[in-house]
Amino acid sequence: MSTQSEAVAAPPQLTKKPSKVERRNLRALSWGHALEWYDWAIFGLLxxxxxxxxxxSDNPVASTLNAxxxxxxxxxxxxxxxxxFGFVADRFGRRKIMIFAIGAVALGSFIIGVLPGYETIGIAAPIIVVAARLLQGLSAxxxxxxxxxxxxxxxxGRPGYVAGFFAFFNNLGNLLAPLxxxxxxxxxxxxxxAAYGWRIPFIIGGALGLIVLWLRRTLPETLNTEAIHTIGAVPTKKNSVWRDVRKYWLSVLATIFIVGAIQAYNYTWIAGLPNLANGLYGEDPTAVFAITTGMGIFLTLGAWVLSRVLDRFPMSRWFVIARVAAIPTIFLALLYSQPGIGTLAGVMxxxxxxxxxxxxxxxxxANSLLPQHIRxxxxxxxxxIGVALFGGTASYLLLWxxxxxLMWVFPTYIAVLCAISVVLYILAKRRNGLFVGE
Incomplete structure (x- = not known):
């Protein structure tokens, strides 16, 4: 059954500039995002x-593929x-879950930073690394x-501002990693x-987690537990979270591809190509990290600019334009088919x-496709699912x-994902309506 009538009234009107308190709360949340992206980027880059x-392994390509x-x-x-944890947040509130999540990400980073290598503790080393990554995956x-x-x-009332604000800190995390x-x-x-310096960024990530935990201690709870099972004026049962997730199955499916397609593109740029340069082509690592740092600066400043302009047009329009443009540009990766630091910089x-x-x-x-009580x-x-299926495998698939x-297969694959994401987004929008950004 279509919920278009419910969705039309849901998106709030645009408001004026966020207040001081709202900006403080956004910073507490977004610094956690920065840490998450920093942590995941350094693992990929290192x-x-x-x-x-x-x-x-005697084969450096094999050991890199294992990592x-x-x-x-x-x-x-x-x-x-x-x-x-999303279910817990929908039933009981957001704040405690967000505090737990950042603590687990920081702990996993610190463990990897201080863990002895294979030569010291043998098979326990890779097992503990996998366990730390699983802990980080659960929280992330x-x-x-x-x-x-x-x-x-x-x-x-400011979805574009929130998008740009968060992207600024996400990109800051990506920037701080190569920097x-x-x-x-x-x-x-x-x-x-190679000997020990790679450990330092992981230890820094663990320390930064303590700061973010302190910042998040004053976050307010936004989910009214007395009324979390109400959509507009339509009351629902207390066990309705999973029932309503099934009701919005098309929106969830669209989210998988909206997230997965661009995360595959993203990890190609921030991890796949740099590892191709370092591991297979033997480029100078300082030059490679200088390029990724420069791109991080561009993305970080660009997100700040976008936070000022995105609310001028519907988010749906921005999305379709951006995603269609990604289809041809992913083929730039084919230009980096042999060593050449200048070519790498041009592609990046x-x-x-x-x-x-x-x-x-x-x-x-993706948030716009789902009502608050099941978001x-x-x-x-x-x-x-989108990140696991498409984003997390992108770097491995590129190198392999x-x-x-068969390098040409990789951009073709991501281009198809981008096209599917546009089609599913339009279908979900027509079936269920939008709840944010229109």
Whole structure:
């Protein structure tokens, strides 16, 4: 049954500039997002060194692929974390779940940073790394989707501002990851980076988690537990969360592809291509991290600019334009088929503009397809599955296909995902309506 009549009245009117308290709450949430993206980016960027430390092999490509497989394992836990903790957030409130999530992400980062290598503790090393990634996956499965839903509830009248604000901090996390590695590589040198310097960013991530926990201590609860089972004026039963998630199955399916397609694109740029340069082509790591840092600066400043302009037009219009533009630009990856630091820089920055717009809006767009009372569960499930199926496997698939001489398959695959995401979004919008951003 269509819920269009319910959805029409749901999106709030645009409001004036967010208040000081609203901005403070957004910062508490978004710094957690920055830490999550920082943590996941450093694991991807440092996979070459993680592989050599925890998954020894005579073949550097094989050890890197082993580490990237663990990178993907962390994504496997995200749908479970999103579904379980998202459900708890929809039934009992947002605040405690958001505090737990950031604590688990920080703990996993710290464990990896101080864990002895394979030569010291043997098979226990890769087992503990996998366990730490699973812990981070469970928490990250709810941190990203629920954090944005929480923010939209804190500042309901400015979806574009929330999208840009969060994207600024997400990109800041992505920027701090290569920047920290670049600084360590420049100060210590490539040999020290490979020996022990790679541990420093993980330990920093654990320490930053304590700061974010302190910031989140004063967050208000946005979900009224007396009325969390009401959509507009329509009362629902207390056990209706999963029932209504099934009712909005098309919106959840659309979310899987909205998230998965652009995350596959994103991880190609922030992890796949840099690892291709470092692991297979033997490029200078300092130069590679300088390029990724420069792209991070562009994405971070660009998100700040977009936060000022996105509310001028419906979010649905921004999404269709951005996602269609991603289809041809993903083929830029084919240009980097052999070593060449200049080519890598051109490819990275060539795809950055389209990546910026897509990564700024995709979570808010996914939120728009679901009503508040099931947003934690439905978005957590869809987001987690999308990232696990498509985002977490992108870096591994890129390196594997390049090694097999089938590089052309990879951008074709992501282009198809982008096209599917547009079609499913339009179908879900027509069937269920929108709840945010129109």
């Amino acid at each position: 996979s070459v060194y993680l592989g050599a430390t925890f998954f020894p 990237l497989a663990v990178f993907a394992v962390g994504f496997v836990a995200r749908p479970l974390g999103g579904a379980v 499965g709810v941190e990203a989707p629920l954090g944005t839903a929480y923010a939209l509830e804190l500042v309901p 920290s590695i670049f600084c360590i590589s420049a100060l210590l040198g490539p040999e020290a980076l 920055f060539g795809g950055a503009v389209v990546l910026l717009l897509n990564m700024t809006i995709f979570v808010v767009v 934690g569960t439905g978005l957590g499930l869809g987001y987690g 296909l390049q090694n097999q001489g």
